[in-house]
Amino acid sequence: MSGKICRLLVLFFLLPNIILAESGEKLWLRYLPLDNAKVVDYTNAIRSLVVAGDDAVISAAAEEIQMAFNGLTGNDLRNVNRPGAGALLIGTPENRLIRDLELSSELEKCGEEGYIIRTFPVRNGQMTVIAANTSAGVLYGTFDLIRRMQTGESISKLEVNESPAFKIRVLNHWDNLNGTVERGYAGHSIWFNRPEDWSVRSAQYKYYARANASVGINGTVINNVNADPNVLTAEYIEKYARIADIFRPYNMKIYMSVNFASPAVIGGLENSDPFNPAVQQWWKDKAAEIYQSIPDFGGFLVKANSEGQPGPMDYGRTHKDGANMMAKALQPHNGIVMWRAFVYEPGDDERSVQAYNEFMPFDGEFEDNVIVQVKNGPVDFMPRESFSPLFGGMQKSPVMIEFQITQEYLGHSNHLAYLSTMWKEVLDAETFAKGVGSSVAKTTDGTLFNHELTAISAVSNIGRDINWTGHHFGQSNWYAFGRLAWDYDLLSEDIAEEWVKMTFVHDQKFVEPVVDIMMRSREAVVNYMNPLGLHHIMGWDHHFGPEPWTDIPGAREDWLPRYYHNASEFGIGFDRTTNGSNLVSQYHSPLNKIYNDPLLVPENLLLWFHHLPWNYRLQNGLKLWDAMVYKYYEGVEEARLFQNRWDRLEGYIDDRRFKEIQYKLKLQTTEAIWWRDACVLYFQTYSNLPIPAELERPVHDLDELKELKFDMKHHN
Numbered sequence: 001m002s003g004k005i006c007r008l009l010v011l012f013f014l015l016p017n018i019i020l021a022e023s024g025e026k027l028w029l030r031y032l033p034l035d036n037a038k039v040v041d042y043t044n045a046i047r048s049l050v051v052a053g054d055d056a057v058i059s060a061a062a063e064e065i066q067m068a069f070n071g072l073t074g075n076d077l078r079n080v081n082r083p084g085a086g087a088l089l090i091g092t093p094e095n096r097l098i099r100d101l102e103l104s105s106e107l108e109k110c111g112e113e114g115y116i117i118r119t120f121p122v123r124n125g126q127m128t129v130i131a132a133n134t135s136a137g138v139l140y141g142t143f144d145l146i147r148r149m150q151t152g153e154s155i156s157k158l159e160v161n162e163s164p165a166f167k168i169r170v171l172n173h174w175d176n177l178n179g180t181v182e183r184g185y186a187g188h189s190i191w192f193n194r195p196e197d198w199s200v201r202s203a204q205y206k207y208y209a210r211a212n213a214s215v216g217i218n219g220t221v222i223n224n225v226n227a228d229p230n231v232l233t234a235e236y237i238e239k240y241a242r243i244a245d246i247f248r249p250y251n252m253k254i255y256m257s258v259n260f261a262s263p264a265v266i267g268g269l270e271n272s273d274p275f276n277p278a279v280q281q282w283w284k285d286k287a288a289e290i291y292q293s294i295p296d297f298g299g300f301l302v303k304a305n306s307e308g309q310p311g312p313m314d315y316g317r318t319h320k321d322g323a324n325m326m327a328k329a330l331q332p333h334n335g336i337v338m339w340r341a342f343v344y345e346p347g348d349d350e351r352s353v354q355a356y357n358e359f360m361p362f363d364g365e366f367e368d369n370v371i372v373q374v375k376n377g378p379v380d381f382m383p384r385e386s387f388s389p390l391f392g393g394m395q396k397s398p399v400m401i402e403f404q405i406t407q408e409y410l411g412h413s414n415h416l417a418y419l420s421t422m423w424k425e426v427l428d429a430e431t432f433a434k435g436v437g438s439s440v441a442k443t444t445d446g447t448l449f450n451h452e453l454t455a456i457s458a459v460s461n462i463g464r465d466i467n468w469t470g471h472h473f474g475q476s477n478w479y480a481f482g483r484l485a486w487d488y489d490l491l492s493e494d495i496a497e498e499w500v501k502m503t504f505v506h507d508q509k510f511v512e513p514v515v516d517i518m519m520r521s522r523e524a525v526v527n528y529m530n531p532l533g534l535h536h537i538m539g540w541d542h543h544f545g546p547e548p549w550t551d552i553p554g555a556r557e558d559w560l561p562r563y564y565h566n567a568s569e570f571g572i573g574f575d576r577t578t579n580g581s582n583l584v585s586q587y588h589s590p591l592n593k594i595y596n597d598p599l600l601v602p603e604n605l606l607l608w609f610h611h612l613p614w615n616y617r618l619q620n621g622l623k624l625w626d627a628m629v630y631k632y633y634e635g636v637e638e639a640r641l642f643q644n645r646w647d648r649l650e651g652y653i654d655d656r657r658f659k660e661i662q663y664k665l666k667l668q669t670t671e672a673i674w675w676r677d678a679c680v681l682y683f684q685t686y687s688n689l690p691i692p693a694e695l696e697r698p699v700h701d702l703d704e705l706k707e708l709k710f711d712m713k714h715h716n
């Protein structure tokens with residue numbers, strides 16, 4: 001073989017690995033050398049490693065700390081058998097070395113996946129201990145210690161007690177078996193229909209598992225909730241089993257979205273009626289078959305009777321009947337059912353009141369291994385919504401939140417929108433379910449209603465893009481979701497700062513402005529897209545770019561943006577008061593009254609709950625029209641500010657990422673102006689009021705914008 005062909009072949013086989021190794025796939029697990037002072041500090045504290053245990057999870061923890069320590073300090077940790085000065089001891093009380101430390105009363109508070117980290121004085125110095133009840137806890141504790149080093153914190157006197165807020169912390173991928181990703185903006189699926197061979201894919205899956213474990217995510221659903229029935233065939237079960245094998249050392253469980261009609265579609269049964277004994281048996285057999293290959297399989301995620309998906313109602317049964325049937329099939333294997341409450345079918349009910357109306361009657365009637373998965377808002381992952389009234393509404397059955405990491409309605413992967421602030425807004429929101437102190441978080445984490453089964457999920461933004469998420473800052477949302485799922489009391493600023501330091505550099509001259517951009521970013525997006533509680537005025541099918549107008553060929557009547565903003569000569573906004581669709585009454589007192597009153601409702605939800613005249617005076621004295629226009633302009637100014645700030649950060653990080661982000665920020669500003677001009681000019685056709693004199697004029701005209709929309713649609 002000629003040398004040239006040989007080189008080409010080598011390149012062909014190595015290229016995928018080179019791309020994996022070189023690229024942004026390193027996420028926040030870069031482990032780059034720290035400055036000298038830190039290296040000295042850390043090597044003073046830790047020089048050797050004692051691994052008290054030998055299962056796969058503890059071994060993964062040991063491998064990780066070795067890798068991290070080596071990368072960060074340039075030194076290896078010596079593997080030793082006995083702890084002493086400078087040792088890091090990791091393990092569970094199954095091992096005598098941990099038992100001897102008499103930590104049992106502290107470990108009791110850690111639960112299954114929590115951990116403690118302690119500095120102990122020993123002869124000639126001190127040692128560090130990571131102890132937990134299970135190897136999983138040890139793994140999370142190890143990543144905690146690594147994070148401290150990655151962010152430059154002191155590790156010489158550690159007294160850490162941690163346990164997760166939710167038992168199950170899962171990502172939901174909306175990946176189709178043909179490799180496309182619904183609402184995915186980072187390329188095709190990393191799971192399905194990949195041309196690369198298994199060694200390349202498995203290397204990425206291991207990286208994925210490590211990244212998740214590093215933030216405490218302990219499960220993932222790898223296929224779309226609009227589920228292909230074929231995912232339950234032997235071919236896919238085997239595929240899931242192979243992936244589960246890679247996840248296991250990282251304490252990650254695999255789950256599956258299933259299609260309710262599977263027994264009929266792939267099982268050859270007459271129907272999929274949950275009352276049909278043959279259907280029940282089919283699910284039992286299917287569950288048994290899955291557990292045969294994946295003993296720790298997590299369970300099913302189900303979207304039923306929503307947006308055309310099949311479900312129990314096709315047979316005159318209910319959500320309860322459907323969910324319980326599947327739950328019974330999974331019970332012998334300790335699997336769970338995450339049954340979605342996103343039940344959007346156009347009907348008599350206004351969209352925002354539908355989930356509550358359909359699910360409240362079944363409160364307390366689900367099997368113990370069913371948890372109802374509820375989107376954070378009552379409509380659909382808008383840049384801002386009120387929280388879903390099912391939080392604090394449903395009390396007898398466990399409920400879990402579904403957030404969306406992928407930016408379906410927030411500019412796809414073109415816009416920087418750090419979403420921790422949005423999720424905290426929801427988690428911290430007061431439901432008043434049991435008086436003051438009943439935050440959304442507490443209605444779902446088991447504290448308020450004593451549920452054993454607790455969980456939290458988010459729709460992933462991951463694809464085959466070199467940087468995983470399309471926009472480098474998309475990674476921060478994956479990171480932040482994991483951190484909040486573990487501890488929702490963390491501050492968004494702190495999470496952002498950790499991520500920036502781990503992903504880029506420690507220099508405060510870089511960290512501070514970047515964290516500031518992140519902290520302002522979601523509100524900026526809200527302002528240039530959907531201020532004051534406006535929503536769903538984005539392109540009706542692709543959900544990208546502005547489309548407030550009504551003459552949209554092909555769009556369904558109830559999906560027309562006009563339906564949501566209701567702009568007319570009279571005014572703008574969606575009436576969900578007692579005079580309107582009455583969403584307000586699904587909230588506990590006093591929220592129902594607060595939301596019902598335009599004088600009391602928070603300004604940022606004003607047009608979510610109220611339809612008001614253009615010259616309505618806000619609490620701040622501005623007329624509604626002016627207030628709305630100012631918000632749109634403010635959003636654009638913020639995008640410009642992000643761009644300017646970023647320009648000044650050249651040289652702090654590698655050129656490639658700097659330029660890629662710079663390019664995205666330019667796009668964001670351009671698109672923010674597009675949004676602003678489209679909305680302001682369109683709404684102006686109804687308000688007939690001028691844009692305040694001191695503001696610059698729109699740079700587009702309306703007809704041109706309507707055309708632009710169609711170009712962008714094809715572009716996406």
Ligand SMILES: CO[C@H]1[C@H](O)[C@@H](O)[C@H](O)O[C@@H]1C(=O)O
Binds near residue numbers: 174182303
């Ligand atoms: C997976 O389908 C999605 C659909 O693409 C999305 O536009 C809508 O917001 O929500 C659906 C859901 O959450 O089920």
